[in-house]
Amino acid sequence: KAGVTQTPRYLIKTRGQQVTLSCSPISGHRSVSWYQQTPGQGLQFLFEYFSETQRNKGNFPGRFSGRQFSNSRSEMNVSTLELGDSALYLCASSGDRVETQYFGPGTRLLVL
Amino acid sequence: AQSVTQPDIHITVSEGASLELRCNYSYGATPYLFWYVQSPGQGLQLLLKYFSGDTLVQGIKGFEAEFKRSQSSFNLRKPSVHWSDAAEYFCAVGAGSSNTGKLIFGQGTTLQVKP
Numbered sequence: 001k002a003g004v005t006q007t008p009r010y011l012i013k014t015r016g017q018q019v020t021l022s023c024s025p026i027s028g029h030r031s032v033s034w035y036q037q038t039p040g041q042g043l044q045f046l047f048e049y050f051s052e053t054q055r056n057k058g059n060f061p062g063r064f065s066g067r068q069f070s071n072s073r074s075e076m077n078v079s080t081l082e083l084g085d086s087a088l089y090l091c092a093s094s095g096d097r098v099e100t101q102y103f104g105p106g107t108r109l110l111v112l
Numbered sequence: 113a114q115s116v117t118q119p120d121i122h123i124t125v126s127e128g129a130s131l132e133l134r135c136n137y138s139y140g141a142t143p144y145l146f147w148y149v150q151s152p153g154q155g156l157q158l159l160l161k162y163f164s165g166d167t168l169v170q171g172i173k174g175f176e177a178e179f180k181r182s183q184s185s186f187n188l189r190k191p192s193v194h195w196s197d198a199a200e201y202f203c204a205v206g207a208g209s210s211n212t213g214k215l216i217f218g219q220g221t222t223l224q225v226k227p
Contacts, residue, residue, distance in 0.1 A: 004155075033213040043202065043217040056214045090155055094213055101213060103148070103156040 002027065004093050004104035012110045018079040021107045025072050025093030031055075032074040033101060034066060037088040046089075049074055078109075086111045114139045114207045118218035125193050126226045133188040133221050135203030144206030145186040146215065147177055151199045159201075162186060173197070198225045 005024045013019050025032050033056075034046040048056040049068035066076040072093075078085055088108050092101035115138045125131055137143055144163050148156040160171025167179040177188045186203060200222050204215040 031213045033215070035215075035217075042219045043204075043215075045207075045214050045216070048213040050213070058214070092156075092213070092215075100146075100158060100161055101215060102158065105155040108153075 004091055004102055006091050006104040006107050008107060009105065010108045012112065013081050014112050015081055015083060017081050018077060019081060019109060020075050020077045021089055023074045023091030023104060025074070026102055029093035029095050030072050031094045032068055032072065033092045034074070034076050035090045035092065036060075037090060037106070038086075043090070046076065081111045083111050085109065114205055114216050116203050116205050116216055116218035118203055118221050120221050121219065122222045122224070124224040124226060127195050128192050131190045131193045131197070131223070133201050133223070135186045135188065135218060136184050137186065137203070137205045138184065139205050145179060146204040146206070147171065147175070147188050148202045148204060149199045150202065156202065159188070193225055195225045195227065198223055
């Protein structure tokens with residue numbers, strides 16, 4: 001099976017812009033979770049989607065949003081970008097029983 | 113609140129030496145525990161997981177971990193380290209019931225391997 005894929009892999013934006021990141025889960029997986037990784041805060045949970053519904057949400061401002069499509073692909077959007085949003089954004093997918101999450105390679109976002 | 117602590121930020125071992133990476137968790141119920149490894153610029157690869165049953169779990173690449181409820185620990189071990197094991201290692205606990213996808217991660221331990 002193909003693994004989790006994320007596009008784009010690298011992105012440079014300027015403050016105030018918005019960005020959309022995409023994640024395609026492993027075939028058959030219906031749960032997609034998003035994480036932000038920064039040197040200062042480490043790995044932090046953003047949100048999880050399951051069957052097009054947000055099932056869990058972390059402690060991030062409303063500028064961070066996501067959605068999931070009927071084919072389980074997920075997107076996350078960050079509006080009004082701030083310098084502190086520069087990070088590696090990781091997506092993970094898992095099956096119906098969310099026992100193990102498989103991570104994609106991440107999207108590296110740089111905000112200038 | 114659930115939390116994971118990895119007390120060692122950075123560890124250096126010689127190639128061929130044994131390795132133990134420490135992980136302590138705080139969680140009210142029976143935890144779902146994981147170890148992931150991340151090479152520079154890469155995503156996270158699952159090394160092993162513990163849900164229930166035998167407290168000593170085997171993973172990929174020769175790693176194993178032991179769950180000790182009394183110590184709230186889930187330490188990762190490898191008997192003989194290879195240079196390719198140099199990476200960052202993350203311990204994580206699954207927050208919530210088995211059907212939620214939220215993981216809480218420790219801050220990570222960077223492993224350096226000396227030739």
